[in-house]
Amino acid sequence: MSSPFETLWQQRYRDLRNQPPAIADSPVLEALLGHRSVRRYLDRPLPPGTLETLLAAAQSAASSSNLQAWSLIAVQDPQRKARLAALANDQAHIRQAPLFLVWLADFSRAQRIADNQGATLQAPAYLDSLLVGSIDAALAAQNAVVAAENLGLGTVYIGALRNDLQAVIDELQLPPLVFPVFGLCVGYPDPQQPAAIKPRLSQEVVLHRETYRPGEGEAxxxxxxxxxxxxxxxxQGQDSPGWSRQVIDRLQGVAALHGRERIAQTLRGRGLAQR
Ligand SMILES: Cc1cc2nc3c(=O)[nH]c(=O)nc-3n(C[C@H](O)[C@H](O)[C@H](O)COP(=O)(O)O)c2cc1C
Incomplete structure (x- = not known):
């Protein structure tokens, strides 16, 4: 009989080449391997303290130089959620989820600290700072995702929040040096429409040892x-053109960026990614 960990592993890979190693199973590993994005939510409020718990998990993530160069906007107002949904490819789950979190790379707080001390900051204008803030925000968000799943909640990231960056900036009244990296829907999954574990590439495709060398068996x-x-x-009852086709369709033409091709320009106007 398979252990829960082995079952989750098999669902994750659906591939005989990837067999679960004989390693101690743990509830954390089971939670991580059991992840699935949730796009159908119940109309059920979150218990008090949920946001604060997710935030504590998020703030427990590592942070580059401990700059903590990120912030979070919790959106619960149905009208604001609807406006953000309209800006993000009209995704219904943004309206449906009781909580919509917007994860920000944020150097405006550092700027305020510097202003108070009469200091000038040069680094936020460099591309690396945008990476630092975005990586910090992503690590924090993923900790919140794991915490939410542990509380019986479901989540889905919303990268489409960057489709119309300027409109999102205006809606959330973001100051310069702040960049909305992505959104995250949080709510109770609708058990009538459960999400399933989506398989991933075989480990041998993703893993290189010592140097980058795509293996002979890659294709x-x-x-x-x-x-x-x-x-x-x-x-799942979904039509799919096939995974490789999806990769190409998503990356082949600028049209698939859905407005995100303008991000560099918008960011430069906000003091980020100048050089
Ligand atoms: C940064 C990021 C942005 C995403 N944006 C969206 C989105 O706008 N809408 C959506 O439905 N899913 C979005 N997703 C979810 C992915 O489609 C999903 O994670 C992927 O298909 C794998 O499925 P799984 O999370 O269920 O394993 C996003 C995921 C990430 C990491």
């Missing part, structure tokens, strides 16, 4: 993944 392993992903889509 075959990707073809096998294609079959597993297609089976997953069929089970």
């Amino acid at each position: 075959q392993a990707i073809a096998d993944y294609e079959s597993a992903a297609a089976a997953f889509s069929r089970e």
Whole structure:
């Protein structure tokens, strides 16, 4: 009989090449391997203290130089959620989820600290600072995702929040040196429409040892993944052009950026990514 960890592993890879190693199972590993994005939510409020608990988990993530160069906006007002949903490809789950979190790379706080001390900051204008703030925000958000799933909640990231960056900046009244990295829906998953574990690429495709060297078996392993992903889509009742096709469609033309091709310009106007 398979352990819960082994079962989750098999669901994650659906691939005989990737067998679970004989390593101590743990509730944390089970929680991580059991992740799935949730796009159907119950109309049920979150218990008091949920936001603060998610935030404590988020703030417990590592932070580059402990700058803590990120902030969070919790949106619960249905009208504001609806306006943000409209800006993010009209995704219904943003309206449905009781809580919508916007994760920000934030150097405006550092700027206020510097202003108070009469100091000038040069680094926020450099591209690396945008990476620092965005990485900090992403690590924090992922900790919140794991915490939310542990509380029986579901989440889905919303990268489409960057489609119309300027409108989101205006809606959230973001000062210069602040960049909305992505949104995150949080709510109770609708048990009538459960989400499933989406398979991932075989480990041998993703893992390189010592130096970057795509293995000889890469094309075959990707073809096998294609079959597993297609089976997953069929089970979910979704039409899919195939995973490789999706990768190409998403990256081939500028149209698939849905407005995000303008981000560099908007950021430069806000004092970020100048050089
Ligand atoms: C940064 C980021 C942005 C995403 N943006 C969206 C989005 O706008 N809408 C959406 O439905 N899912 C979004 N997702 C969810 C991905 O589609 C999902 O994680 C991926 O298909 C894998 O599925 P899983 O999370 O269920 O394993 C996003 C995920 C990440 C990490």
